[in-house]
């Protein structure tokens with residue numbers, strides 16, 4: 135059984151995916167020349183006999199598995215996710231007019247990859263595709279070591295040398311609040327791990343991405359499994375590290391809704407979706 139938390143009664147409005155808005159959670163990978171909401175430009179140089187612009191370090195593929203309890207080494211992996219469109223539900227509260235203007239996606243699961251970033255690169259989806267988009271739903275981690283999740287539960291016990299024990303002692307690999315160099319601004323370097331805590335649902339956010347944007351969830355960033363909306367599946371190339379120890383690669387948490395509560399919902403204003411996406415996504 136998955137660990138769970140009870141969702142507050144909370145509607146998240148969807149906002150456009152921009153680097154500045156997303157910085158706390160990871161990076162948006164896109165052509166900086168066409169991007170909006172990006173206050174720090176990546177460094178750019180000429181490449182390929184002057185026929186290309188090369189933007190440097192647009193996202194970070196860092197490997198933090200040396201912090202994982204099992205000590206199992208990780209390798210870089212590239213997986214493919216073919217993500218089918220999800221259905222939205224009608225917004226039932228409010229006036230009839232509001233019902234016509236908005237739909238909702240209930241968030242029932244969040245997950246994180248504690249020791250690796252994870253980059254989703256959509257294939258074959260144009261920036262201005264009016265038929266299909268995707269949602270990026272994320273939550274910060276409570277900065278606490280008092281109530282960490284019971285992960286990893288299965289870590290094999292093994293002898294450690296004193297050097298190893300002391301090299302891991304400070305700062306806590308799990309609590310980036312204890313690391314003075316930790317920064318939430320991912321535009322300058324790799325993000326530190328987020329810590330062992332539960333997701334802070336009161337500060338969850340939802341973003342609408344278009345086909346010219348790839349997204350990197352920083353190590354340990356709580357996020358919803360991919361939500362595609364509209365007419366067709368999106369093929370994503372997904373790049374990350376993995377060591378094949380289940381709970382070190384991926385940790386999941388159920389988001390429960392108490393009876394009488396609406397729970398945690400992403401509310402999508404229909405005006406943000408093209409007519410075809412709207413029609414296909416609604417139940």
Ligand SMILES: NC(=O)N[C@@H](O)C(=O)O
Pocket residue numbers: 245252357358359360384
């Ligand atoms: N984000 C998403 O859809 N899924 C994953 O993060 C995964 O590794 O399963």
